[in-house]
Amino acid sequence: MSDRSRIAVDAMGGDGGLAVMLAGVACACRQYDDVNYLLVGDEAAIREGLANHPNLAQHSEIVHAPDVIGGDDKPSQAIRRAKTTSMGIAIDCVKQGRATAAVSAGNTGALMAMAKLSLRTMRGIDRPALAALLPTLGDNDCVMLDLGANTECDARNLVQFAVMGAAYARTTLELDAPRVALLNIGSEDQKGTGEIRDAAQMLRAAPHLPMKFTGFVEGDRLSRGEHDVIVCDGFSGNIALKTAEGTARFVADLLKRAFRSSVRSKVGFLISRPATELLRDHLDPNNHNGAVFLGLNGLVVKSHGSANERGVATAIGNAAKMVRADLTRRIVEDLRHFEAKAAA
CATH class of the missing domain: 3.40.718.10 (Isopropylmalate Dehydrogenase)
Structure with missing residues (x-):
């Protein structure tokens, strides 16, 4: 893979499952030519699904995750399984610097809890x-x-x-x-x-x-x-x-x-x-x-669980735009400026 920005995608999340997520990422791949993807989930299933999206296969890498967070899983349960689930590993890719953002259509409460625990809130937030x-x-x-x-x-x-x-x-x-x-x-x-x-x-x-x-x-x-x-x-x-x-x-x-x-x-x-x-x-x-x-030391985007492939591509596009604009840095600078003026 090139040095282009990488977005980690929880390929197993969402109501439509792997098929919709891969179709959405493939759609985004055609729209945004400066992004590569880490597809996180069951390696065998993802590899089989990529046969239908040759354009995506050229710009993606599979990261195996043996487990999936369910829609009914409580945040406390999800946190304990973060290291083995597609959602948790996608977030960890951002923490480790392997990805510039993570996108998931899975359980909102679990995503919030794992993202906050893994990435922590930025200074001043x-x-x-x-x-x-x-x-x-x-x-x-x-x-x-x-x-x-x-x-x-x-x-x-x-x-x-x-x-x-x-x-x-x-x-x-x-x-x-x-x-x-x-x-x-x-x-x-x-x-x-x-x-x-x-x-x-x-x-x-x-x-x-x-x-x-x-x-x-x-x-x-x-x-x-x-x-x-x-x-x-x-x-x-x-x-x-x-x-x-x-x-x-x-x-x-x-x-x-x-x-x-x-x-x-x-x-x-x-x-x-x-x-x-x-x-x-x-x-x-x-x-x-x-x-x-917003407010974390890394970008995590929540796609609607019922989103179709166009919706998934829209979420990925928003993530790519935030990466290109270096949103996290902008927030840090604005907060620092606000606190400096407030203390003056």
């Missing part, structure tokens, strides 16, 4: 956060964090999430000064918990950061495209994310039912098909796949 891209009505997606890694957060945690989220937005969305907002129950300064109000005060006092703090945002404004980074605790963020995903599926199913209700509706569907196809493409989670654990 109390807790890592799970960040993902959400579709909006604006020109770009928006970054939202935390999405479930931390159910309770204090003001310092939220400020750190804002710094990390802004660095991620600058990298992924290619923005010079991302607009950052705190998710709250109202836009007024007196609304919300003490932690949220204190975090807002700290962010307003830090105009030197490469971001623009825009205050509070309510849940009904998340998809308007008015903010580039939405910051919240993991409890609120996970509920908001699942609600948004459920609403998108509801709208799509409602449209299908409406268009099938009568002959006139079917004719209307044929006329409006370009618009409905655009809507479906915009809401398709496979086009926004790939959440990242």
Whole structure:
């Protein structure tokens, strides 16, 4: 293999198993010509699967893992089996420097626990956060964090999430000064918990950061495209994310039912098909796949378990973009700059 960046892929994770993961990596291989892959999992099964993807075989190396983390495995159980599982070995490849990032579609809780234990949080970060891209009505997606890694957060945690989220937005969305907002129950300064109000005060006092703090945002404004980074605790963020995903599926199913209700509706569907196809493409989670654990000494990307091959390729593409932009270094520099100004 060449000196190109390497991404370790948990080839056994995800609802679709090895076939979907290999197809997704092969798709990414055609799109990103500067990346090689470490395919972690059952060597015999991977080798057999690579027969269907000759382009991938030329740019990949197999790392054997005899065991797999199941969807029902508890994080504590997963940690004890980290050295023998495809997920744990993929993360260890990042720790050892064999890979520049790891991608898995497996058990989220297990992935978070093993990544945190193996890679540790970077200096200046109390807790890592799970960040993902959400579709909006604006020109770009928006970054939202935390999405479930931390159910309770204090003001310092939220400020750190804002710094990390802004660095991620600058990298992924290619923005010079991302607009950052705190998710709250109202836009007024007196609304919300003490932690949220204190975090807002700290962010307003830090105009030197490469971001623009825009205050509070309510849940009904998340998809308007008015903010580039939405910051919240993991409890609120996970509920908001699942609600948004459920609403998108509801709208799509409602449209299908409406268009099938009568002959006139079917004719209307044929006329409006370009618009409905655009809507479906915009809401398709496979086009926004790939959440990242920010704040660790290494990049770990979580692909949705139900992602198809296009979704897996999207997650890998996000990982490759973060590697090229040296996201971890950017976060370290922003945190150092923030702490230096805060201490002055």
